[in-house]
Amino acid sequence: MNTFDRDNLLQKSNSRSEVWNYFGFLPDETGKPIDDGKPVCRECLTRIQAKGGNTSNLIKHLWTHPTSYAEYTKNQNHAALTGAQSHTGNPATSKSQPTIDSLFEKSKKYEATSKEAAVLNRAVAEFICLDQIPIYTVDRFGFKQLVKKLNSKYELPSRNFFMNNEIPKLYTETRGTIKAELEGSGFYSCTTDLWTSRTMQSYMAVTAQFITIHWQMQSWCLGCAELNSDHTAESISEAFSEMLEEQWGLNLHDLHDCNWIPCFGHNLDLAVH
Template sequence: MAWDHFTLVSPNKVRCLICPQELAYHDNTSSMMRHLRSIHHVGTPQMSNQTFNPPPAVSRKQQLDAALVDMIVVDMQPFSIVEDKGFKAFVNLLDPTYIIPNRKALGKKVDDKYKATKEKAMALVSKASAVSLTADMWTSIHMDAYLAVTCHFITEEVQLSTVVLGVQKFPQTHTAAHLAEAKDVLMEEWGIKWKVTGLVTDCAPNMIACANLLHLRHIMCFAHMLNLVVKRSLAQTPELEDIRSRGRKIVGHFKSSTAAKQKLSEMQRQLARPEHKLIQEVDTRWNSTFAVLERLFNEREPMGAALASLSSDLTPFTSEDYQAMHQCLDVLKPFHQATVELSEEKQVSASKVIPLVKMLKHYISSRCGHITHPLGMKLATNLKNNLIEKFAMLEKVTALSMATLLDPRFKELGFCSQVCAQTAIERLIRECAGTMHIELPAQSQPQSPPRAAPSNRLEDDSLWHSWTGMLVLNNR
């Protein structure tokens, strides 16, 4: 109670928040309680006939404690930082009167912050009439499995909002039943069990079966499907594997050798180029392959000069290798753009999936006539075939087709198949008629909505340029 009305101004002194009087402080609140009772009648019978309103201002210590908690959370710092000599000296120089909480007290404050933040998030989610979920699993560097479930919804201000429902250790076997049980507990806890309209996951059979067990509409993650398309296409192009293999060895050499790293930086400076480091490939993400090849191609001059002056058994790339690399990058570029665009999307992204696939197909088809290197042509053919195979049923996915149709940028022009577009139009009209309780004539033929106007997007972006080109052809 005493600390509700006092603030610590130094390790041995406190100040009353009701009056400006300062009191000595010796690790107990006796003097503060005596002051409150005798001067302000707090806690005495006289208070029964008085109205006492403590000032709402937050004390300096509370402000600093809150800032410390925010730093720990935002920067993911360990609690042990409050015991570090350098940190203590830094804080003491900033404010000698501030007493840093110990690890135990800090842990409690972080826990309180988590509970308060969770309560606010739950209140926000409770106002949503419908939500969608995304779920993913991964393994930490310590080989511990984790499950993360995220909730997406539209707020009352018509803004897309995202809340992480939970990231939890998952020691159980990754069966559909165990996954369904964990997700069901989270949905029950957050009160959204009957609000979920769809669950987005990767294409793993256990994830699909989990959605079926929960009776949720399952939607495959587009980025994951695109990742599978490109990885499969790369695997079907063994000639490119030789370039990738040599690239990995060259990158590894420059990463592990101090002399090679310094020589590369020296050559970049001599050529007046930025001192970019080479990039390592990550097996699980295809776009890391794109990043590796792009960096190797862009740094070919300083890298070649550095290798020529170093004694190593590495096989440098030839001019033909770089020509093949350049054309492969040209083919892979729109897939990289599609992945980045959806990952950076701040709005609902479902309506973009079908049009993006159409753009990718159009881009690959249009580029095939300009590719001269056999390796680039083979990669383009593999990408085109895998796109067609992997996304053959995409336009029949109700959630995606309806979203595309309702997006004024795309409407039925977003579809490759006009049959699928017409089916979506008929479904939309039926749903609207059902909502408005209108009975459609038996012989009536649904009319297509007006065609979308050409996009005004003018960035030098291959995907959207191909979309503009398709619109021009359709409007002729």
């Protein structure tokens, strides 16, 4: 039976058992294995009966080769152990089972000076400013629970942090951006809005409109000033000029020439009274 060349033996196609690594088939004219039910042992080149892919005779024959049989048993046990661990979720082999280190890392809070904390601090500050939410919202239980559900690693700072640090920083950065766009626009126009509070204190808000170099219309509220005198042209002009020149450093000569458009509501109120 030792007429076969073990170098020409081909592996059984779609074989799942480890034992087939020690047996093979002769090739046909096209180089494909001839599965005639009698594979050849790669050790002794003996043909073994194995119809229908049955491996019982192959394992019995491999037992006559102690070295190969021991290797086969070792590989078989390792494959069985690996399969059992993957089904039981053994932490040593299962990718879906979290490790102790990963659990600690997941529960670890962001450092106060970390990039992740800075991004979330800015997002909360923008939420407060854009939606005009009271700063004490960050100390409310419901808001804290919401933030914890969204990102448990984020430690929400107190309202004093947002009031004294993050919101002033956001204001300074936004102010710098607006001022740079105003200076680059060349010309701008302004509108004012005056009102009296319930405590009979007068205020004036100034809003600037301009077109950027990219031809985008912009409108920004530059500030709100308290008026400690009557709503006369002189007092309004003084407060208006102080906000544009002293607070924003803008040139009044760049203020676009336009006709003064009075407030219809104010005129009506003056006419009635």
